[in-house]
Amino acid sequence: MKEFIQLLPKAELHLHIEGSLEPELMFSLAKKNKIEIPYKNIEDVRTAYNFTNLQSFLDIYYAGANVLITKQDFYDLTWDYILRCVEDNVIHTEIFFDPQTHTHRGIAFETVITGIKEALNDAHKKFGITSNIIMCFLRHLSQEDALETFEMALDYKDDIIGIGLDSSEIGNPPSKFEEVFKKAKEEGFKLVAHAGEEADVSYIYEALDLLDIHRIDHGVQSINSEELMERLKEEQIPLTVCPNSNIELKVFQTYKEHNIKNMLDYGLNVTVNSDDPAYFKGYMNKNFLNLCENLPLTKEDIIKLVKNSFRSSFISDELKEKYLKKVDEYI
Numbered sequence: 459m460k461e462f463i464q465l466l467p468k469a470e471l472h473l474h475i476e477g478s479l480e481p482e483l484m485f486s487l488a489k490k491n492k493i494e495i496p497y498k499n500i501e502d503v504r505t506a507y508n509f510t511n512l513q514s515f516l517d518i519y520y521a522g523a524n525v526l527i528t529k530q531d532f533y534d535l536t537w538d539y540i541l542r543c544v545e546d547n548v549i550h551t552e553i554f555f556d557p558q559t560h561t562h563r564g565i566a567f568e569t570v571i572t573g574i575k576e577a578l579n580d581a582h583k584k585f586g587i588t589s590n591i592i593m594c595f596l597r598h599l600s601q602e603d604a605l606e607t608f609e610m611a612l613d614y615k616d617d618i619i620g621i622g623l624d625s626s627e628i629g630n631p632p633s634k635f636e637e638v639f640k641k642a643k644e645e646g647f648k649l650v651a652h653a654g655e656e657a658d659v660s661y662i663y664e665a666l667d668l669l670d671i672h673r674i675d676h677g678v679q680s681i682n683s684e685e686l687m688e689r690l691k692e693e694q695i696p697l698t699v700c701p702n703s704n705i706e707l708k709v710f711q712t713y714k715e716h717n718i719k720n721m722l723d724y725g726l727n728v729t730v731n732s733d734d735p736a737y738f739k740g741y742m743n744k745n746f747l748n749l750c751e752n753l754p755l756t757k758e759d760i761i762k763l764v765k766n767s768f769r770s771s772f773i774s775d776e777l778k779e780k781y782l783k784k785v786d787e788y789i
């Protein structure tokens with residue numbers, strides 16, 4: 459199974475680029491940019507990465523992002539993630555970035571997006587990896603702030619395929635961002651939102667009905683509503699599930715309790731993703747392996763999960779066909 463997963467061509471649809479900042483790069487950037495970080499060594503970092511819920515992670519994740527200053531820093535961050543894609547045979551990736559995390563520290567929007575974009579261009583040239591960029595609004599901030607950020611993004615419309623919503627979920631429902639998502643829809647962006655990671659199914663209903671999103675990020679709380687499950691199945695709405703993240707943030711206490719196999723068996727369009735791999739102990743293949751070691755997933759299940767990702771991605775129908783054929787050839 460390990461070898462089967464390793465060599466299987468995969469797509470990733472839920473990856474926060476700031477969440478791929480490995481401690482080694484964090485230390486070297488902190489030193490170069492003369493930024494203080496609250497860790498003496500890697501051992502210290504490992505101790506700190508012991509989360510109790512989403513917020514306990516976010517506090518540390520935003521602090522880590524402080525070391526990112528120059529365009530080259532964002533390039534290096536993205537390039538390191540691309541090397542992990544190569545290692546894990548991820549051939550297409552759709553990455554999130556959180557501009558407000560950086561613009562609020564005085565880093566220009568342009569610095570962030572061009573650093574990421576140049577690395578992704580080189581990834582295509584060097585490895586043939588295709589990618590899309592999705593810009594997320596931080597939901598703990600106001601809609602006004604999101605609207606200002608959205609204006610900045612319009613200058614980079616060709617580089618940004620979609621708009622998403624992340625950060626502290628409970629208390630910040632999708633309805634808070636109805637206006638800015640409406641504008642994004644009018645401008646033709648694809649729409650996604652984190653919903654039902656920790657918060658109840660009302661957040662998923664709002665994301666679907668008020669924001670009109672194309673994919674739900676996480677969505678694992680869907681299992682608590684038969685009615686919602688039926689709808690997700692009927693409409694085949696993609697759920698970008700992140701197993702390691704759910705365990706590390708105690709959404710589920712163990713992999714054996716994770717509901718991805720139940721959702722898959724129910725007929726939902728679920729996918730596997732790494733979310734914030736530097737913080738959650740592993741990249742794409744590690745997520746698959748942890749599932750396989752603890753749940754009765756068959757090879758057919760793995761194939762279904764991987765094909766769901768390609769089909770649910772924001773690439774052209776032609777490229778989808780090409781990638782699905784690649785998967786079939788491998789099988």
Ligand code: HPA
Nearest residue numbers: 474624625626652733734
């Ligand atoms: N949930 C919400 N916000 C995030 C996450 C997540 O899993 N990762 C990075 N920002």
Ligand code: ZN
Nearest residue numbers: 474624675733
């Ligand atoms: Zn996420």
